[in-house]
Amino acid sequence: MTVLLDDTGIRLTLQRLAQEIAAAIPPACPVAVVGIRRRGDELARRLIPLLEAQGVHDVAYGSLDITLYRDDLAEIGPAAIVRTTEIDFDVAGHFLILVDDVLNTGRSIRAALDAIMDLGRPKAIRLAVLVDRGGRELPIQADFVGVRTESDHEHVRVSLREAGGEDRVDVDA
Amino acid sequence: MSRQPNPIQDARRMVAEAQSAPTDPAVWPHRNLLTLESLTPDDIRLVLDTAQAFEDVSTRSVKKVPALRGRVVVNLFYEDSTRTKTSFTLAAQRLSADIIDFSEKTSSSSKGESLRDTVRNIEAMGVDIIVVRHPAAGAPHLIARNVKCCVINAGDGRHEHPTQGLLDIFTIRQAKGKIAGLKVAIVGDVVNSRVARSNLHGLLKLGAEVTFVGPTTLVPRGFESMGAKLCHDFDSVIDQFDVINMLRIQRERISSNVFPSVQEYSRLFGLTNERMRRAKPDVLVMHPGPINRGIEMSGDVADGQKSAVLKQVTNGLAVRMAVMFLCKQAAENG
Numbered sequence: 001m002t003v004l005l006d007d008t009g010i011r012l013t014l015q016r017l018a019q020e021i022a023a024a025i026p027p028a029c030p031v032a033v034v035g036i037r038r039r040g041d042e043l044a045r046r047l048i049p050l051l052e053a054q055g056v057h058d059v060a061y062g063s064l065d066i067t068l069y070r071d072d073l074a075e076i077g078p079a080a081i082v083r084t085t086e087i088d089f090d091v092a093g094h095f096l097i098l099v100d101d102v103l104n105t106g107r108s109i110r111a112a113l114d115a116i117m118d119l120g121r122p123k124a125i126r127l128a129v130l131v132d133r134g135g136r137e138l139p140i141q142a143d144f145v146g147v148r149t150e151s152d153h154e155h156v157r158v159s160l161r162e163a164g165g166e167d168r169v170d171v172d173a
Numbered sequence: 174m175s176r177q178p179n180p181i182q183d184a185r186r187m188v189a190e191a192q193s194a195p196t197d198p199a200v201w202p203h204r205n206l207l208t209l210e211s212l213t214p215d216d217i218r219l220v221l222d223t224a225q226a227f228e229d230v231s232t233r234s235v236k237k238v239p240a241l242r243g244r245v246v247v248n249l250f251y252e253d254s255t256r257t258k259t260s261f262t263l264a265a266q267r268l269s270a271d272i273i274d275f276s277e278k279t280s281s282s283s284k285g286e287s288l289r290d291t292v293r294n295i296e297a298m299g300v301d302i303i304v305v306r307h308p309a310a311g312a313p314h315l316i317a318r319n320v321k322c323c324v325i326n327a328g329d330g331r332h333e334h335p336t337q338g339l340l341d342i343f344t345i346r347q348a349k350g351k352i353a354g355l356k357v358a359i360v361g362d363v364v365n366s367r368v369a370r371s372n373l374h375g376l377l378k379l380g381a382e383v384t385f386v387g388p389t390t391l392v393p394r395g396f397e398s399m400g401a402k403l404c405h406d407f408d409s410v411i412d413q414f415d416v417i418n419m420l421r422i423q424r425e426r427i428s429s430n431v432f433p434s435v436q437e438y439s440r441l442f443g444l445t446n447e448r449m450r451r452a453k454p455d456v457l458v459m460h461p462g463p464i465n466r467g468i469e470m471s472g473d474v475a476d477g478q479k480s481a482v483l484k485q486v487t488n489g490l491a492v493r494m495a496v497m498f499l500c501k502q503a504a505e506n507g
Contacts, residue, residue: 065226069239081219082222082223084226119233119235
C-alpha cells in the first residue's frame with residue numbers, strides 16, 4: 001500500500017482544483033457544484049469555500065445519487081443503497097461542476113450526466129476528480145484532475161474525514 | 174415559542190438524520206415480496222429508506238429513472254382493483270420498465286388453466302416481475318415456488334397486502350419522524366382485512382403498539398396471539414392514539430349479521446368530527462381507500478388537515494418503485 005495523497009496533499013490539491021475551476025468559469029453565469037454520492041458530494045462541499053476564496057460567490061450545491069442510472073443492476077451489487085438526490089436549485093442555465101473522487105471506467109460519470117439531464121438543462125457541465133486512475137471504458141475525460149495514476153490492477157481507496165476517517169488516498173497493489 | 178413548529182420538516186430532518194447515521198450496509202436478499210410477517214425490521218427500514226429516495230423522482234421534470242429499463246412487469250390480477258393496479262403500473266413506468274396487464278376475465282383461467290400453468294406461461298414469455306392479486310391466501314407463495322422471476326404480492330385473500338402495509342408505515346414515519354413507541358389504532362373490519370394484518374406485522378416489528386378496534390364480530394380474540402391489543406369501545410380509547418387507520422366497511426358484508434346496521438356501526442365506530450375533537454391534537458388519520466364517506470369517516474375528516482389519505486396514495490408509488498427495484502436487484506445478483 002502506498003499513500004498517494006495525505007491530508008495536506010488533499011488540501012493543496014483541492015485548492016489547485018478550485019483555482020483552475022475559477023479561471024474556467026465564464027463571466028455572469030450562475031455556478032453550481034454537484035458531487036456524486038458518496039465522497040464526491042463531500043469533495044464538492046469542500047470546494048465551495050475554496051471557490052469563494054477565488055472570488056466565485058453564490059455557488060449552488062447539490063449531491064447526486066446515481067444508483068438508478070447505472071447500466072447494470074448486477075454490477076452495482078446487492079448492497080447498493082439508493083440514496084436521495086438533493087439538488088434543490090434549478091440546474092438550467094448553470095455552469096455545473098460535477099465532482100467525483102475517482103475517475104476509472106467513466107460509467108459513473110455517464111450515469112451522472114444522464115441523471116443531471118433529467119433534472120434540467122445546464123449551460124455547461126465540467127468534470128472535476130480528485131484521482132484519475134485511467135482504465136476508461138467510455139470516451140469520457142475529466143476537465144480538472146487532482147492527481148493521475150496508472151493503476152490498472154490496483155485499488156485506489158479514498159477516505160475522507162466526513163466519513164469519520166482521516167483524509168488520505170491509498171493505492172493497494 | 175420562538176419558532177413556528179413545522180412537523181413535516183421536523184419529521185423529514187429526523188428521518189434524514191436517522192438515515193445518515195453510520196450503520197452496516199443493508200442488503201435486501203429477497204427476490205419476492207410475499208408478506209411483511211417474513212421480513213426483518215432492517216428489511217422494512219431498507220424499503221422505507223429506498224422509497225424516500227424514489228419520492229423525489231415524482232416531483233421532477235422527467236418523472237422517470239432508467240433503473241428497470243428493458244425489464245417486463247406483469248400485473249396478474251384475479252380481483253378487481255383500480256388504485257393498486259394503477260399504482261403498480263405507474264411505479265413500473267417510472268422505473269422505465271414495460272408493463273402489461275393480464276386480467277382474469279381475459280385470460281385462459283376462465284378456460285380452466287391452473288394458476289401454476291398460467292404463471293409458467295407468463296414466465297416463458299421473458300417476464301421479470303409478476304405482481305399478483307388473488308382471492309386465495311397463499312396464491313403468491315404458490316406462484317413464487319413455480320417461477321424464477323420476482324413475485325410481488327398485491328393482496329392475497331384475507332392474508333396480506335404488503336405494499337399497502339409498507340406505504341402506510343412510510344406515511345406514518347413521514348408525518349411522525351419515527352415508528353417506535355407510537356400508538357396506532359386500526360379500526361373496523363379487521364377480520365376480513367389483509368391491510369390490517371400487514372400493518373400489524375410491520376408496525377410491531379418497528380416497535381409501535383397496535384390496537385385493533387371494532388365490534389367483537391369483526392375484531393375476534395385470535396388477534397391477541399399475533400401481538401395486537403383489542404378494543405371494542407372506540408370512545409373509551411380514542412384520545413390515546415397517534416395514528417388512526419380506518420378500514421373500509423365492505424357493503425356486501427353488511428347484509429350478514431356481523432353488525433346490526435350501517436347506522437349503528439357508523440355511530441359506534443365511525444370517525445366523526447365529534448370524535449376527532451376528542452382525539453390527540455396531532456393525530457394522523459389514514460384510510461386505504463376507497464372511502465365510504467359517512468360510514469367509516471365523515472367527509473370533513475377525510476378531507477381535513479389531519480387526513481393523510483391522499484398522501485398515502487402518493488407514497489404508494491414511491492414504495493412500489495422501491496419494492497420492485499430491490500426485488501429485481503436481488504434477483505440479478507443471484
